[in-house]
Structure formats: C-alpha cells, structure tokens
Amino acid sequence: MSSSTLFDKIWNQHTVDDADPALLFVDLHLVHEVTSAQAFSGLDHAGRTVRRPELTLATVDHAIPTTGRGLGIRDPLAKRQVDALKDNCARHGIQLFGLDDPRQGIVHVVGPEQGMTQPGMVIVCGDSHTSTHGAFGALAFGVGTSEVEHVLATQTIRQNKPKSMAIEVDGGLPPGVTAKDLILGIISSIGVAGGQGHVIEYRGDAVRNLSMEERMTVCNMSIEAGARAGMIAPDETTFAYLKGRPAAPQGEAWDDALEHWRTLHSDDDAEFDAVRHLAAADLEPYVTWGVNPAQSSAVSGGVPDPSSFSDPAIREAAERALEYMALTPGTAITDIPIEHVFLGSCTNARIEDLRAAASVIAGKQVNDGVSAVVVPGSMQVKIQAEQEGLDLVFIDAGFEWRDAGCSSCLAMNDDIIPAGARCASTSNRNYEGRQGRNARTHLVSPAMAAAAAVAGHFVDVREWS
Amino acid sequence: MKPVKTITGTMVPLLRSDIDTDQIIPQQFLKRIERTGYGEFLFDSWAKDEEGALKPDFVLNELARANASVLVTGRNFGCGSSREHAVWALHDWGFEAVVAPSFADIFRNNAVNVGLLPVEMDEETVNRLAALAASPQQSIVIDLENLKVVAEGFDETFLIDENARKRLLQGLDPISETLQLESDLKAFESRRPSWFPTTASF
Numbered sequence: 001m002s003s004s005t006l007f008d009k010i011w012n013q014h015t016v017d018d019a020d021p022a023l024l025f026v027d028l029h030l031v032h033e034v035t036s037a038q039a040f041s042g043l044d045h046a047g048r049t050v051r052r053p054e055l056t057l058a059t060v061d062h063a064i065p066t067t068g069r070g071l072g073i074r075d076p077l078a079k080r081q082v083d084a085l086k087d088n089c090a091r092h093g094i095q096l097f098g099l100d101d102p103r104q105g106i107v108h109v110v111g112p113e114q115g116m117t118q119p120g121m122v123i124v125c126g127d128s129h130t131s132t133h134g135a136f137g138a139l140a141f142g143v144g145t146s147e148v149e150h151v152l153a154t155q156t157i158r159q160n161k162p163k164s165m166a167i168e169v170d171g172g173l174p175p176g177v178t179a180k181d182l183i184l185g186i187i188s189s190i191g192v193a194g195g196q197g198h199v200i201e202y203r204g205d206a207v208r209n210l211s212m213e214e215r216m217t218v219c220n221m222s223i224e225a226g227a228r229a230g231m232i233a234p235d236e237t238t239f240a241y242l243k244g245r246p247a248a249p250q251g252e253a254w255d256d257a258l259e260h261w262r263t264l265h266s267d268d269d270a271e272f273d274a275v276r277h278l279a280a281a282d283l284e285p286y287v288t289w290g291v292n293p294a295q296s297s298a299v300s301g302g303v304p305d306p307s308s309f310s311d312p313a314i315r316e317a318a319e320r321a322l323e324y325m326a327l328t329p330g331t332a333i334t335d336i337p338i339e340h341v342f343l344g345s346c347t348n349a350r351i352e353d354l355r356a357a358a359s360v361i362a363g364k365q366v367n368d369g370v371s372a373v374v375v376p377g378s379m380q381v382k383i384q385a386e387q388e389g390l391d392l393v394f395i396d397a398g399f400e401w402r403d404a405g406c407s408s409c410l411a412m413n414d415d416i417i418p419a420g421a422r423c424a425s426t427s428n429r430n431y432e433g434r435q436g437r438n439a440r441t442h443l444v445s446p447a448m449a450a451a452a453a454v455a456g457h458f459v460d461v462r463e464w465s
Numbered sequence: 466m467k468p469v470k471t472i473t474g475t476m477v478p479l480l481r482s483d484i485d486t487d488q489i490i491p492q493q494f495l496k497r498i499e500r501t502g503y504g505e506f507l508f509d510s511w512a513k514d515e516e517g518a519l520k521p522d523f524v525l526n527e528l529a530r531a532n533a534s535v536l537v538t539g540r541n542f543g544c545g546s547s548r549e550h551a552v553w554a555l556h557d558w559g560f561e562a563v564v565a566p567s568f569a570d571i572f573r574n575n576a577v578n579v580g581l582l583p584v585e586m587d588e589e590t591v592n593r594l595a596a597l598a599a600s601p602q603q604s605i606v607i608d609l610e611n612l613k614v615v616a617e618g619f620d621e622t623f624l625i626d627e628n629a630r631k632r633l634l635q636g637l638d639p640i641s642e643t644l645q646l647e648s649d650l651k652a653f654e655s656r657r658p659s660w661f662p663t664t665a666s667f
C-alpha cells in the first residue's frame with residue numbers, strides 16, 4: 001500500500017462512490033439559521049426527508065441578540081429566520097440548541113464542546129468556518145445552501161478531491177505570540193488565495209504544542225487563506241480534550257475509537273502536493289491594516305506603502321484598503337487609535353481566549369474613548385468563565401458581558417460597529433462593512449485586543465505589564 | 466435547474482481582486498428565508514450611498530448596463546463566506562456568467578449548483594476582455610458546449626471542471642442522482658463503526 005496523508009485516509013474511508021467528483025459520506029452535518037431555511041424548503045418542495053437526523057445538529061448563532069434574550073428577538077426578519085429553523089428541526093427530528101438552551105452557541109464552538117467533533121470524521125456545514133473542526137483531525141469544510149439540501153436528503157456530499165498542502169511550522173512560538181498570530185502570519189505569507197483548491201495540514205513542533213482551543217483558532221482561519229479545509233493530526237492533546245464530553249464514546253467504545261484515531265496521521269513518507277515552511281521564531285503579534293486578512297503587519301511595524309507591492313492587483317487592493325481604513329503609509333501600528341473592542345467569534349471566544357484577555361486587563365480600566373464587549377462563543381463558555389470569575393474581571397474593567405452568538409463578527413444582529421469607527425476585533429474577517437457599513441476592522445489576538453481596550457490604541461502585548 | 470448552453474449578452478467590468486461574498490451581498494440582507502429577492506442588494510455598499518441612493522459612478526448603476534448578463538472581474542472572486550445568497554444575488558440581478566482568473570472554491574460550487582456559469586481564463590486574457598467591456602454595447606457569446614468566449618477581436622477558450630460542465634449543460638438535479646445510489650449508501654452505512662457520535666447523546 002502506498003503511503004497516504006491524513007487527508008487521503010479520511011477521504012478514502014468516506015468514499016461511497018469513487019467517481020470524479022467522489023461521493024463522500026457525512027458523519028456530522030451542522031446547521032444554523034442563516035444558510036438552512038432555503039435548503040429545508042427545497043427538501044419539502046421535492047417531498048424529501050432528512051436521511052439521518054441524528055447525524056445533524058443545529059444551533060442558532062448568527063442573527064440572534066446577545067442581550068435581553070428574555071424579551072425574545074425584536075428584529076422581525078431575524079425572528080422569522082430563527083422560527084423557521086425551530087420549525088424545520090421539529091418537523092424533521094433534528095436536535096436544536098435554541099435561544100434559551102444552555103448549550104447554545106456559535107456552531108463551531110458548540111460541536112467540539114459537546115464532543116460531536118471527533119477525529120477522522122467528515123463534517124460539513126453551510127458555513128465557511130467549518131474548517132475549525134479540522135483541529136481534531138477531521139475533514140471539515142463549508143458548503144453552500146444547495147449542498148446543505150443535498151446533505152440533508154442523502155447524508156453525502158459530492159466533491160472534487162482537493163490537493164494537499166503541508167504547512168510545517170518549525171520551532172516554538174515566541175512568548176506573547178499566539179495561535180491567532182500564527183495563522184495571521186501564515187495567511188500573510190501564502191496570501192488569501194494561497195490555499196485555494198487545497199486541504200492544508202498544519203504540522204511541526206509549534207503546531208503539536210498547541211492546545212485544542214489554539215488548534216481551532218488556526219484551523220478556523222484556513223478559509224482566510226482560501227483553503228478548502230485545514231487539519232491537524234489528532235494526538236494525546238486531542239484525546240484528553242474529548243474524553244468525557246457528552247457525545248464522546250465511552251467505555252469499550254472509547255477504546256475502539258482510540259485505536260482508530262491513533263491511525264489518523266500522515267505516513268512518514270506521504271507526499272503532499274505542496275509544502276510550505278515557516279519558522280515560528282520569526283512570528284510576532286500581528287494587526288491587520290487592510291480589508292482582507294492577509295493585509296497585516298507585525299505590531300512593531302507600520303502601515304505599508306502600497307507602492308512597495310510589485311503585483312499590480314495586490315498594490316491596487318492595498319490602495320483601496322488604505323482609503324477605506326483611513327490610514328496613511330508609514331503610520332506605526334501602535335499609533336492607530338481604536339474606539340471599539342470586540343472579543344468574540346468562532347476564532348477566539350473559547351475559554352482560553354477569555355482567560356488570556358482577562359489576564360491582560362485584570363485590575364485595569366478600559367480607556368475612556370473605548371467601548372469594549374465580550375461575547376463568549378457559547379453559553380457553556382460563558383458559564384465556565386463565570387465559575388472562574390472572569391466575568392467580574394471584564395465587568396470591573398468596563399467591558400460588557402454578553403450572551404453567546406456571532407454578534408459583531410458579522411453584525412447581523414444589533415451589535416453593529418458604527419460607520420467610520422475603528423474596532424480591534426478577535427474575529428476572522430476584516431472585509432469592508434463586515435462589522436457594519438463603513439466600520440473599520442483590525443484583526444488581532446484576544447490579548448492584543450484586551451491591551452488595546454485599555455490603552456485606546458494598539459500596543460505590543462509583549463511589553464505589557 | 467434550467468440547462469445552461471450558450472450565453473449571449475453584454476458585460477459589466479469590475480476588475481478588483483479578491484471580491485468577497487460580503488461585498489457581493491452584505492450581511493444585513495441574509496435574513497430572508499427565500500432564494501429570491503437579493504438582486505437589488507447586489508454589491509449594496511458599493512452601489513449605494515449611506516442614504517441608500519444609487520451612486521452614479523458605480524459601473525453596475527450605468528443605465529446602459531441594466532441588461533448585461535456577464536460580469537468580468539478579478540482573481541479569487543467570491544472568497545470568504547459560503548453564503549449562496551451571493552450567487553442568488555448575481556443571478557437575480559441578471560448575470561448568467563462570471564468571468565475571472567480564479568474563483569474561491571465554495572463560490573464556484575455554489576455557482577454551478579444555481580446555474581451561474583463560472584468562466585475561468587488567465588489574468589491577461591480576462592484583462593483584455595475587461596478592456597472590451599468598457600463599452601456597454603460590446604456583445605459577448607459564451608459557448609459552454611465548445612468552451613469558447615467570443616467578442617469583438619476576442620476568441621478564446623476557457624476552463625471548467627468537466628463534471629460541472631456536464632451538469633450545467635443538462636441542468637441535472639444532483640440530489641436525484643445521488644438517491645439512485647441507495648444500495649451503495651446503505652452498504653456504506655452498515656460498515657460505519659458504531660461509536661461515531663450521534664445526537665442521541667443529548
């Protein structure tokens with residue numbers, strides 16, 4: 001047998017029809033309110049049913065309020081969308097974590113937290129950040145609504161086989177450099193289309209040493225490098241995280257699963273279609289200055305001069321970005337003032353992210369001109385943070401402490417950053433208008449966001465005291 | 466889905482790279498639960514000012530472009546969010562094809578599923594076509610059968626995945642096709658290990 005990559009193994013183990021494109025079995029289909037309604041109506045219209053409701057898990061996250069939930073959803077369109085999901089799940093026998101469920105949260109936080117995300121699975125969701133689940137050594141990717149309908153009806157997905165890419169991060173991350181900085185560094189080095197048509201496997205010592213939360217941060221933003229999916233081979237860190245979670249196997253089943261999981265790694269002589277190397281020691285905390293996630297600088301650097309880019313398309317994009325962001329070339333990153341801080345999203349709103357931010361602001365105050373908000377990734381994260389007293393650290397410092405959801409990551413609910421305002425955000429997309437029309441987003445790690453909240457401008461957390 | 470064979474019409478050039486689906490259809494329009502009604506919000510933040518009035522200098526708003534059916538654009542078109550609403554919005558507006566040097570993976574799949582033809586040609590060729598598209602009257606013919614794009618002084622071939630081409634030409638419904646593989650599917654399901662998770666745990 002020829003040697004295979006982790007990606008090949010999972011692909012082959014899930015092939016129902018070995019055609020091109022292949023038909024893959026889907027072990028877990030995650031569903032949220034924004035990309036599912038049209039799929040369910042298509043299903044109803046054709047008189048079809050959901051083939052495997054017990055392999056389908058739904059939650060509400062994108063359009064829901066993060067305050068005053070007792071009053072219900074005020075926005076009539078959002079309410080209609082959430083009600084449609086409730087109704088669709090009830091009719092088809094799908095488990096839904098609704099607005100008042102203590103397990104509700106962002107779909108990519110909830111799956112892993114409940115133990116539904118496990119190594120070796122194929123996981124899809126009508127959401128591009130499904131790549132997050134690759135942190136467990138699963139093949140997980142986002143699909144469109146027509147494909148959601150296909151998965152509901154058949155529990156399979158037809159896909160062209162992507163190519164494989166290894167990103168090897170050698171050495172250890174320097175102090176103060178987080179998983180968010182690692183992925184921002186990778187995106188800036190390979191570009192927003194660098195991973196197009198590929199499944200990335202993150203490898204190397206720096207990756208091995210990451211916790212599960214950190215691995216999820218890295219895999220989450222694979223899509224920001226244009227990749228079809230991102231994955232990290234499972235190991236003891238993965239197994240320890242999973243053990244005892246509600247949907248994790250138990251007893252003898254755990255041993256069987258473990259035996260299988262231990263086979264899930266790329267063979268030593270497996271060949272990747274592309275290989276990239278990165279030295280962890282070269283990484284710094286990053287801040288994006290533009291309107292795509294590759295447009296970033298090290299915090300010690302400055303806003304670049306667009307004329308320094310040789311590719312005309314990249315140069316033009318940088319010019320447009322600086323105009324939208326109202327930034328001048330040469331400005332030191334640490335001289336950029338901010339008015340909003342958003343600590344949230346499926347990239348960086350897990351318990352470790354909240355701990356990291358809390359440790360930066362403990363005993364300090366949010367700057368007068370700054371409005372700062374924490375939106376935990378799930379209600380479970382919120383409850384745990386409260387048990388650890390983190391809520392008080394945030395509230396005492398002047399942060400708002402909200403309920404779980406996507407919130408200002410995409411500003412579909414009321415959590416909109418005003419036009420022209422600048423926001424330090426722990427989310428994954430700094431696109432024009434992403435956090436609100438004409439809002440200006442700077443992507444950073446939780447620690448960097450917290451420090452900026454206190455200082456009122458970006459600061460290098462490595463020098464924070 | 467209606468079969469797509471030949472597209473004949475005029476063009477809109479929008480030569481920016483990495484146009485993400487948030488630009489194609491911003492988040493505030495994603496609350497609808499229908500597949501239609503997105504066309505008027507296409508490129509909303511670029512097409513309208515803060516008060517919602519159409520910006521006359523945005524190419525899509527030029528009167529002479531109102532009946533165009535082919536968008537000519539930059540590399541990595543449709544990156545970012547998986548929202549199929551982006552394809553619905555382009556389709557609703559009247560576009561039947563998008564020509565670009567490259568497409569983001571999810572966008573390309575969504576386009577084929579909806580019947581919006583993704584036409585991939587190298588950057589220099591797309592730039593030449595975009596230059597022709599500066600004239601709103603310039604007509605274009607895209608022939609999916611023969612993989613040809615023809616305009617004035619322009620005659621080029623393009624690339625598309627063979628399966629996508631077949632599906633577009635025949636207007637196939639992928640779900641009915643898959644459902645014909647019921648016995649393969651059943652056999653696969655019977656081989657799955659029993660410890661894979663289900664929501665019965667909740």
Ligand code: SF4
Pocket residue numbers: 061062106107108127129345346347405406409410427428
């Ligand atoms: S938090 Fe943001 S990126 Fe994540 S699922 Fe929600 S909207 Fe998408």
